[in-house]
Amino acid sequence: METDSPKHSYEDIIQLLLSGKPYEQIINSAYFYGRKFYINEDVLIPRPETQEIIDIFLSKLSSLDISPSTKIKIIDVGTGSGCIICTLYDKLSVEYPNAQFLATDISPEALEVAKVNIGKREIKLVQTDMIKGIEVDKDTIIISNPPYIPTKIYEGLDQSVLDHEPKIALESGEDGLEHMDKLLEVKEFKFMLVELMPEVIEQLQKETEIKDRSKVLKDFRGKDRFVLLG
Ligand SMILES: C[S@@+](CC[C@H](N)C(=O)[O-])C[C@H]1O[C@@H](n2cnc3c(N)ncnc32)[C@H](O)[C@@H]1O
Secondary structure (H helix, E strand, C coil): CCCCCCCCCHHHHHHHHHCCCCHHHHCCEEEECCEEEECCCCCCCCCHHHHHHHHHHHHHHHHCCCCCCCCCEEEEECCCCCHHHHHHHHHHCCCCCCCEEEEEECCHHHHHHHHHHHCCCCCEEEECCCCCCCCCCCCEEEEECCCCECHHHHHCCCHHHHHHCCHHHCECCCCCCHHHHHHCCCCCCCEEEEECCHHHHHHHHHHCCHHHHEEEEECCCCCEEEEEEC
């Protein structure tokens, strides 16, 4: 996989931008939490609000006072470029030498991109439907930015997103909960942190008894964005 930025002329770049191609896809890279990641049209371009999931995760983890020798298992579900799991690995692998880092995606193309970004980091990649077939226990921590856009809202997104970013990374059925529902089937974990959107969080609270056992956190725009269970 070619990871160096392709050498486009200035005129090429203008033409590609005018055609609606996102700048990050033209230069094949995007920044996430201060790190540069290889990206292409097979993965979602990391979004600014997703960076906040890292801080929330780290703060929740430190509040639990887990012994550094504990064999925690951190699973990033729907890893895409791998930006979340790579960042967590860099932040935590020294402090928790026994931690296991694992990431899943259903898309083989996305897993190829994640593999490039993982490089020498010890992160296991698994192609599966959400977390199907992955062993979990009381020391498992799940983090996910799954597809969560309801079909109707997806159809009205910017043309540039519709034309250039993978639908499989964004759309999640009529209510936006197709993927989240699969995560909610997991019964054993230390905590689970998931990015969603305000309309979908509202729907989730209507459809399930989750309100009593979860906390909703806002993003930097003041919108309900993250659901923390456990
Ligand atoms: C919103 S993107 C998130 C990508 C990356 N984690 C980020 O935050 O930038 C969702 C990811 O979930 C993957 N995905 C979609 N359906 C899935 C499924 N059923 N099981 C596992 N991964 C899935 C997509 O391929 C995509 O990479």
